Amino acid sequence: MDLDQTDRLIIELLHKDSRVSLRNIAKETGLSTDTIMRRYRQLEKEKVIQPIIKVNLSKLGYEGIASFGIMIASQNMRRKITEKVAEILDVNAVMETTGEYDLMVLCAFRNVTHAFKIGEDISKIVGVRRVSVCNFQVASTQDCVIFPPPFWHNLDLGSK
Amino acid sequence: MVKRMASEKMTQNSTKKKLDALDTKIIKELLKNSRKPFAEIASECKVSTLTISKRYNELVKKGIIVGSSILIDYAHFGIEYNGLLYVNVNPDQLRDFLRSLHEIEGDFYVLKRNIIENYNVIVVSRVTNLKELEKLKESIKQHSSVIDIKTDIWTYMKVDLANLSMEL
Numbered sequence: 393m394d395l396d397q398t399d400r401l402i403i404e405l406l407h408k409d410s411r412v413s414l415r416n417i418a419k420e421t422g423l424s425t426d427t428i429m430r431r432y433r434q435l436e437k438e439k440v441i442q443p444i445i446k447v448n449l450s451k452l453g454y455e456g457i458a459s460f461g462i463m464i465a466s467q468n469m470r471r472k473i474t475e476k477v478a479e480i481l482d483v484n485a486v487m488e489t490t491g492e493y494d495l496m497v498l499c500a501f502r503n504v505t506h507a508f509k510i511g512e513d514i515s516k517i518v519g520v521r522r523v524s525v526c527n528f529q530v531a532s533t534q535d536c537v538i539f540p541p542p543f544w545h546n547l548d549l550g551s552k
Numbered sequence: 553m554v555k556r557m558a559s560e561k562m563t564q565n566s567t568k569k570k571l572d573a574l575d576t577k578i579i580k581e582l583l584k585n586s587r588k589p590f591a592e593i594a595s596e597c598k599v600s601t602l603t604i605s606k607r608y609n610e611l612v613k614k615g616i617i618v619g620s621s622i623l624i625d626y627a628h629f630g631i632e633y634n635g636l637l638y639v640n641v642n643p644d645q646l647r648d649f650l651r652s653l654h655e656i657e658g659d660f661y662v663l664k665r666n667i668i669e670n671y672n673v674i675v676v677s678r679v680t681n682l683k684e685l686e687k688l689k690e691s692i693k694q695h696s697s698v699i700d701i702k703t704d705i706w707t708y709m710k711v712d713l714a715n716l717s718m719e720l
Contacts, residue, residue: 393628403624410586410620442623443586444713447579451616452571452718471708478710485711487634491704500716 393438398423402431403441410443448532454500456530457484458507460514461493462523469519470494476517480510496526504528571616574599576718578607579617583714586620623711631678634706635685637692638671645697646672656691658684671702 398421405417414432418425435441449456464473474486477497485498497514501507507528515523571579574597581593590604597604611617641649650673653662660677675692679685689701 395628403622406622407624408621410622438628440625440628444584444621444623445579445582445586445617446619446621447583448615448618451614452579452716454716474708474710478712478715481715481717483715484713485709487706487710488708489636489704489706491636492702493704496704496706502719 393434393440395440398427399431399435399440402428402435406441406443411445449500450532454502455504456501456528458499458501458510458528459526460497460499460511460523461526462495462497462514463521464494465519465521467494473517473519477514480513482506482510493524501528571718574603575607575611578604578611579718580714580716582608582617582620583716626678630680632680632707633678634709635677635679635682635688636704636706637675637677637685637689638702638704639673639675639692639698640671640700641673641695642697642699643672649673649695649697652695653692656688658688658691660688670700 401421402417405412405420414428415425417432418428421428462473462477464470470488474488474495477483477495478486480499482501483497483499487496487498488494489496499507499510501510507525511523511525514520577597578593581588581596590608591601594601594604608617639649650662653675658677659679660675663674663676675688677685677688679688685703685705689703692698693701
């Protein structure tokens with residue numbers, strides 16, 4: 393899919409607030425609501441973007457985000473293991489990586505016992521060779537790693 | 553009508569209490585798609601749209617829903633992966649180091665965290681090729697506070713924010 397300045401502008405505005413009405417985006421960009429609507433549907437259909445809410449994890453009973461590094465037995469099983477790990481409750485993201493680990497996992501944890509239980513569940517998956525705790529982070533949102541800001545900066549916000 | 557009033561009353565009471573199944577359902581649906589129409593959630597839960605919108609406003613008021621954003625698939629922009637640089641910075645010079653990053657060109661952002669391992673700063677860069685990452689690494693290494701840098705590359709990322717147990 394070709395993404396032009398208009399698409400990038402829409403993405404940028406939605407990154408700040410994905411529940412904003414398309415009519416407001418039209419107003420802000422000086423484009424017609426029809427155009428914005430068509431572009432938005434296209435972006436959604438091509439899975440360029442997924443609109444999500446941000447929640448305060450601590451108010452949902454979580455202490456923070458834990459990350460685990462995983463080593464796997466065979467690279468052929470990588471995607472399959474990724475899918476399996478992602479199924480474990482409270483796992484929010486699985487990253488396939490090169491470097492020290494084969495996979496990195498981010499999960500929301502209620503307390504340290506809960507975090508270790510998740511680590512244990514991961515280690516039971518067939519093909520997982522080793523699970524190491526990399527980091528416990530007291531955090532109220534998942535921000536940054538999972539939804540980093542658009543990489544293009546200094547975009548001119550159109551005529552309006 | 554009576555039923556409707558009863559559910560409305562329940563909504564009012566719930567503001568002072570813990571979250572219930574309807575609240576967690578709303579949170580999960582919006583974590584999957586923040587633009588999902590309230591009418592759709594309402595019909596799935598067999599309650600009125602007004603109930604959903606009241607609950608939503610309460611969740612915002614309580615500071616549970618704090619905003620909204622989008623997940624972006626950067627592969628559509630020719631960005632194939634994230635490059636991560638784990639940097640071990642002399643803690644006394646941490647501030648100075650972070651300030652110096654502003655002067656470095658490139659598309660990256662910084663995660664500063666209390667890491668158990670030996671690295672106290674993570675620089676995440678979205679790169680199209682390894683040369684770019686290497687260049688960024690060299691620029692960062694220049695700073696006198698840097699003790700060590702480790703590189704890691706994310707090639708694929710699966711995210712599911714709604715995968716929360718929320719046992720309250």
